[in-house]
Amino acid sequence: MSTIAQDLARWARAGRTVVHEADAKALLTRAGIPVPLRNPLSGACAVKLCSDRHPHKTEHGLVKLNVSVSEAPQIGSELGEIVPDGIVLIEAMVDDGVAEWIIGCRHDPTFGPIVVIGVGGILVELVDEATARLAPLDHEMARRAIESQRAVGLLRGLRGKRLGDLTALVDLVTTVSQFFAEHAAVIEQIEINPVIVRPDGLGAVAADALIVLRSTLTHG
Amino acid sequence: MRRLRISGRQALDAAAAPQSVAVIGASSNPLKLGHLVLKTLINSGYPGRIYAINPTATSVLGVVTHPSLVSVDGPVDVAVVIVPASQLMATLQECAATQVSLVVAITSGFAEAGNDGQQLQQELEAFLKTAPFRLLGPNCEGYVVPASNTFVTFSMMTHGLRPGPVGIVGQSGAITGTVAYRLRKTGVGIRALFSTGNETDLTAVEALEWFADDVETNTVICYLEQIREPDRFIAVARRLRGLKAIVVQMPGKGEATVDSVGTHTGAIAGDDRVIDGVFEELQIVRARDHSTAVDAAAALSLGRRLKGLKVGILSVAGGLAVEASDLFEGGGFQVPRFGDLLQQRIRSSLPYFAAVRNPVDLTGAAFSSPALFRELIELVVEGTTVDAVVVIVTFSQQAAFADEIMRAARATDKPVLVVWTAPESISPAPLAAFARESFPIFDAPLRAFTGLCAIARFSGLM
Known part of the structure; x- marks a missing residue:
């Protein structure tokens, strides 16, 4: 089996820029980043059609949520007709999220590889709060960055809501930042939006993910 | 044999206390930078040797000139260059033939000056990659x-x-x-x-x-x-x-x-x-x-760190105490009410009408006793009531106030920031006493607030 670095290098050589959600998640899983269960045997599913040409799936109607396990394959093949070269991704719905975060990685022209931590999901348009840090981050720095945000209140039982798994969010930020720093020569950007933070003790998962590779033409 | 290229640190070490400085392009024309540089160096009381380099004059500002750097008889640590951009390269070649550690190129007309300047800058950069000295500048x-x-x-x-x-x-x-x-x-x-x-x-x-x-x-x-x-x-x-x-x-x-x-x-x-x-x-x-x-x-x-964000305010004037309290509380600090015991102890040194809860209004009584400031600062910094003290003084003519405040500030590892609103003309002796010790004085509470925010950031608290 090839290593993560080999896969990334092979994709870059093939001229791939956008790495769609299914491939991005497979790679992130190998790096230790939790993602929703793929091809579940029961429960509600999310069905997505993944293609490098359509990084924004929702805008193209390529995402169907809360689909039953029995209907999922049929819906997958219907989506496949819209984008014939796409890959169908069927995942278990994460329905116990306490809050959503966005974790982004990119290259700053001055400071190099950075991580951006912000409130995600629908709040991203509303809450203008994002914290940038140098990649990689250790657990302490990641925790301090998240705790410096007002939005951390969402994980602390705001108005009787359940506590969110802050530790799992810290772990995820740390792991993503280390993964990015390690492969920053080939990766231009990573965006995990949203990270669904589940109740305390139940973890946090990357519900959507995108990797953008550095163009081999411009970066040699 | 060519000298080895020195490190930036070696060059700056030599520059920090040079035995000799050469002013290349020293000019007798008071309007020229080459004149100002030499004049500034002479007036600053520089104790080392000064060489003025000028190919045409015989002396500038009373300093005998040399036609070129290589004609100087002793070693030169620092060469400051004020020649036209077109002559800089030739001057640097000369510097490379001597023992100069740092060249200070005040000369302008490089990257900041259009295409011709860009080209000169590229030539300069190429030359500097292997030059034995290090260069500050140009421009x-x-x-x-x-x-x-x-x-x-x-x-x-x-x-x-x-x-x-x-x-x-x-x-x-x-x-x-x-x-x-x-x-x-x-x-x-x-x-x-x-x-x-x-x-x-x-x-x-x-x-x-x-x-x-x-x-x-x-x-x-x-x-x-x-x-x-x-x-x-x-x-x-x-x-x-x-x-x-x-x-x-x-x-x-x-x-x-x-x-x-x-x-x-x-x-x-x-x-x-x-x-x-x-x-x-x-x-x-x-x-x-x-x-x-x-x-x-x-x-x-001041070289102090904050362990928390609680501020004690001691002021000779109620209005400024309120202004400071408002700024600190609105800006992420706390101005906690002092405990009863501390209030009693402060009260015992002050008139009955003084405010002692924090902020403390010392009233005009403070002016009768320079030691009072020190005693109150010492009381307030004791224990964990506050993490920093802001002292506010309007004016005084006595240096003793400055000395007592600095004594108290030195005796604690908590930051003591001093707001002194009067200018030098009204408070010459105390302000001179602070300056002699390089002790910072803020002329308004807002500036002390900015300063304490900086200490909080440095301490990882903001």
Whole structure:
């Protein structure tokens, strides 16, 4: 089996820029980043059609949520007709999220590889709060960055809501930042939006993910 | 045999206390920079040897001139160059043939001056890669080290700078000069000022590294339009985090990052927010303008850290106490009500109408006893009631007030910031006493607030 670095290098050589959600998640899983269960045997599913040409799936109607396990394959093949070269991704719905975060990685022209931590999901348009840090981050720095945000209140039982798994969010930020720093020569950007933070003790998962590779033409 | 190229640190070490300085392009025309540089050096009381280089004159400002650097008989540590841009390369060839450690190129007309200047700068950069000496500039205002009376600059803003613990480095000579002037107005002295100009060789980051290793320096102010060696900058900032304070004035463009894929990562954190985040991580104080940078550095020069955000305020005037309390409470600090016992102890030294809860209004009674300030500061810093003290004085003619306050400030590891609203003309003796000790004075509560915020950032609390 090839290593993560080999896969990334092979994709870059093939001229791939956008790495769609299914491939991005497979790679992130190998790096230790939790993602929703793929091809579940029961429960509600999310069905997505993944293609490098359509990084924004929702805008193209390529995402169907809360689909039953029995209907999922049929819906997958219907989506496949819209984008014939796409890959169908069927995942278990994460329905116990306490809050959503966005974790982004990119290259700053001055400071190099950075991580951006912000409130995600629908709040991203509303809450203008994002914290940038140098990649990689250790657990302490990641925790301090998240705790410096007002939005951390969402994980602390705001108005009787359940506590969110802050530790799992810290772990995820740390792991993503280390993964990015390690492969920053080939990766231009990573965006995990949203990270669904589940109740305390139940973890946090990357519900959507995108990797953008550095163009081999411009970066040699 | 060609000399080996020296390190930036060796060059700056030599420049900090040079045995001799050569002014290449010294001029008798008082309107020329070559005149001002020589005059500034002479007037600063520089104790080493001064060589004036001028191929046509026989003496300038009473200094016998030499036709060229190579005709000088003794070793030269620093050469400051004020010649037209077109002659700089020839001058540098000469410097390479001597033992010069640092060349200060005040000459302008390079990258900042169109296509011709760009080309000259490229030639210069190519030459400097292997030059035995190191170069500051070109297009810079020079450097200053007050402790050794070395003022190698034409900037009159540096006039009267005293030795102290603050390092200043910047890519804009106008800003470093203004920073130095304002810092002097707060009473704080400087370790050195380096104007790096176009940074064809030595960069602001290398100067920062020099300050990092210098035991006399406890705070560095940087004006950076761009960071040319970000990895080195990050490395030195990490090394100094929480140990030696760094204040950076760095403009952000406030732009979201251009992103072809249309992700949120660039949109929610543009370059300005990245600077904020990275500085927060590195516990660097970010200043939006040079006067904020000065207030931050003045407070940080005390060499104190904060363990928490509780502030005690001791004021001779009720109005200023309220103003300060409002600023600190509104800006993330607490001004906690003192406990009953502490209030009683404060009360016993003050008239019955004084306010003792915090903020403390000492009333005019304070002016009758310089020692009262020290006693009250000592009372308040005891235990864990507060993490910092702000002392507010309007005016006084007696140096004893300054001495007592400084005594109390030195005896505690908590920051004691002094607001003194009267100007020098009304309070000459106390303000001179503070300045002699390089003790910072803020002329308004807002400036002390800016300073305490900086100490909080340095301490990892903001």
